[in-house]
Amino acid sequence: MPFENDLEMLDEYTNSKNKKDFDKLMTSLQEVHSGDSIEKVELILKQFAFDFTYEYNFMKLEPQFKKAENIVFTNGTQVQKIRFLTNLGIIKTQLSKHDEALECNTKALEFCTTSDSNRMLMGIHANIGTIYNFKKLYRNGLKHFIQAYIYSKKYNKNEARFIYRLLTNIGVTFMTLNDNNNAIYYFNIALDTIPNNNVCVPLPVIYNNLALAYINNSDFENAKICLDKYNSLTFDKPRHFDVTNNRILGLYYFKQRKYKEALEVFLSQIEEVKSNKDGKNQLEYYLDIARCYIKLNKPQEAKSYIDSIANIRGIDTNSKFIEINIEYYQSIQDYTTAFNYSQKYSKMLTQKVSELENSSVEDLTDMLKESQDNIAVSAYQEKLEELKYLNFELNGQKDLLLENLNTLKEEKSLRDKMISIITHDVRGPIGNASQLLNLFSTIESQEDKDEIIQSITESVQNTYKLTEDLVHWARDVVSGLEESLTIINISDCVEEIKELYNTQLSNKSILLINELTSDYFIKGEVMSIKTIFRNVIQNAIKYSHSNSTIVVSNEIDGDKVTFFIKDSGIGMSAEEVATLFNSANFSTLGTDLEKGTGLGMLLVKELVDKNFGSISCKSVLNKGTIIKITFPLVNVSDS
Numbered sequence: 001m002p003f004e005n006d007l008e009m010l011d012e013y014t015n016s017k018n019k020k021d022f023d024k025l026m027t028s029l030q031e032v033h034s035g036d037s038i039e040k041v042e043l044i045l046k047q048f049a050f051d052f053t054y055e056y057n058f059m060k061l062e063p064q065f066k067k068a069e070n071i072v073f074t075n076g077t078q079v080q081k082i083r084f085l086t087n088l089g090i091i092k093t094q095l096s097k098h099d100e101a102l103e104c105n106t107k108a109l110e111f112c113t114t115s116d117s118n119r120m121l122m123g124i125h126a127n128i129g130t131i132y133n134f135k136k137l138y139r140n141g142l143k144h145f146i147q148a149y150i151y152s153k154k155y156n157k158n159e160a161r162f163i164y165r166l167l168t169n170i171g172v173t174f175m176t177l178n179d180n181n182n183a184i185y186y187f188n189i190a191l192d193t194i195p196n197n198n199v200c201v202p203l204p205v206i207y208n209n210l211a212l213a214y215i216n217n218s219d220f221e222n223a224k225i226c227l228d229k230y231n232s233l234t235f236d237k238p239r240h241f242d243v244t245n246n247r248i249l250g251l252y253y254f255k256q257r258k259y260k261e262a263l264e265v266f267l268s269q270i271e272e273v274k275s276n277k278d279g280k281n282q283l284e285y286y287l288d289i290a291r292c293y294i295k296l297n298k299p300q301e302a303k304s305y306i307d308s309i310a311n312i313r314g315i316d317t318n319s320k321f322i323e324i325n326i327e328y329y330q331s332i333q334d335y336t337t338a339f340n341y342s343q344k345y346s347k348m349l350t351q352k353v354s355e356l357e358n359s360s361v362e363d364l365t366d367m368l369k370e371s372q373d374n375i376a377v378s379a380y381q382e383k384l385e386e387l388k389y390l391n392f393e394l395n396g397q398k399d400l401l402l403e404n405l406n407t408l409k410e411e412k413s414l415r416d417k418m419i420s421i422i423t424h425d426v427r428g429p430i431g432n433a434s435q436l437l438n439l440f441s442t443i444e445s446q447e448d449k450d451e452i453i454q455s456i457t458e459s460v461q462n463t464y465k466l467t468e469d470l471v472h473w474a475r476d477v478v479s480g481l482e483e484s485l486t487i488i489n490i491s492d493c494v495e496e497i498k499e500l501y502n503t504q505l506s507n508k509s510i511l512l513i514n515e516l517t518s519d520y521f522i523k524g525e526v527m528s529i530k531t532i533f534r535n536v537i538q539n540a541i542k543y544s545h546s547n548s549t550i551v552v553s554n555e556i557d558g559d560k561v562t563f564f565i566k567d568s569g570i571g572m573s574a575e576e577v578a579t580l581f582n583s584a585n586f587s588t589l590g591t592d593l594e595k596g597t598g599l600g601m602l603l604v605k606e607l608v609d610k611n612f613g614s615i616s617c618k619s620v621l622n623k624g625t626i627i628k629i630t631f632p633l634v635n636v637s638d639s
Helices: 002-016 019-032 037-054 058-075 080-094 098-110 121-134 138-155 160-176 178-193 203-216 220-232 239-255 258-267 269-275 279-295 300-310 318-331 335-370 374-440 446-478 490-500 501-506 526-543 574-579 600-610
Strands: 485-488 509-512 523-524 549-557 560-567 614-620 623-634
Touching: 002 019, 037 098, 058 080, 080 098, 080 121, 121 138, 121 160, 138 160, 160 203, 160 279, 178 549, 203 220, 203 239, 220 239, 239 258, 239 279, 258 269, 258 279, 269 279, 279 300, 279 318, 300 318, 318 335, 446 560, 485 526, 490 501, 490 509, 490 526, 523 526, 523 623, 526 549, 526 560, 526 600, 526 623, 574 614, 600 614
Parallel strands: 509 549
Antiparallel strands: 485 523, 549 560, 560 623, 614 623
């Protein structure tokens, strides 16, 4: 059978991309089979197969298919017609003519009625799945990918190269639908399908996707294994694989809140991404870099990448642009603009579902007019399922929007608290410096002036250091960074506070007595602990009479230590004590008419709780107050 032998030779030339020999043989065969025979159809299909392999010029191939269409459908077998339609569908898909591509593959399914054509069912359903994914109808795409996998086990068991690609597509689709567990399952099956880790197949694609799915599941140990396996592959990988792997490595750090490391990884490939002009890659990298800068409290740098998103061509960036702007305006505390972007996002989703609802009703009306058969009923049910899923997705997005709004409120509340702490803690020292400056203008003695200048200098230096520490602490807290636990000597803290409020103590002739034993320690967040004792001691000074004493002491009880801050000031009523730690509005003037924020003790209670301690108050009106603060005791020798 010489013609079959010639076809085998054409296949060999196609696989080796030997254009010269292929063209020579094809020319001779076309001279022999010049009519519209079934052999002519096969030669046309072989030519198309070679053009696919050799050129991938889809705009050039489309009109050639159009010219050959009549010959194929007039003289071709069912299998030849299927091959023609599926290849034409690939061309239409690559040219973004998705509805025409879907029509080609749907028509190809109609020809799959014989045992010879059954082996082509897998490929057709896989093509349809790809088209639906391009149309962002991922549920439909997944349905056809799964159907293709079912057919593969029945008719295509030996086509491992195609099957692992199909399994990879299933995994990617599950991941797009945020079902990372199923994605991981199918990616691992794809790895098992590859014989002996054959380097001819894109193992890098599977390792990249599998690492990303593990990262999405916060399984960083397995993610790292996949990233290492990618790097251990010894064969040359396409450059865009490395760019993708680099981004996944950045996400690996980002998800663990290692924002500095993530930013370094993203920036290492940004020039490569810009030069390739791949819109999807640019969008992903710009978003990732902007988020890193936001987390690192560098909004100006983030804004430059956010603005660049608007210039990306070839893909829809609208929803992503809105989402990153919500994050950005939250970070700079412009809650009004952030809320406006959130409303835009909600409106966009609502409009999308509304359009789909309307189009679904029109489609169903047309179908029911044309036919009352089972096809119409099936299509009706499919449309209802699609609409049901979209409504489910909208509800999920609405929940996400509400969650974002709640996060905005929580972040605003946290910022307000940190501002209150800073205001409360620096008010006293700044007031002291102001009093000293006023006093300076009334003194004539140079010696006294020098002494006041020295006091002002020390007060300003102490206040500056305190403010700087508080601002750094507030920035870390608002950014979500946890303060590390430290071994703390409270006696040293009290001495720092004594020096900070020295002028205030002197003005009221109050003696602050530190009776703490210096060999007992606690473990906590040092800025939080210092803020607790600053607030309590400042309140004691505020409400103490002139020429009185404040005593700070401690008492050990097993594995706990209790600190007492005792004054003999104006005291509080039982009603005032009852609301001291749970009211944001409790504030009274001090003995020298000092004003307060009304938030100090409420915040102190929160900070004490955060450091695994407890706080209570005992007070008698006009006789004084004792604040008791208890923390777990730490044995330094064991730490």
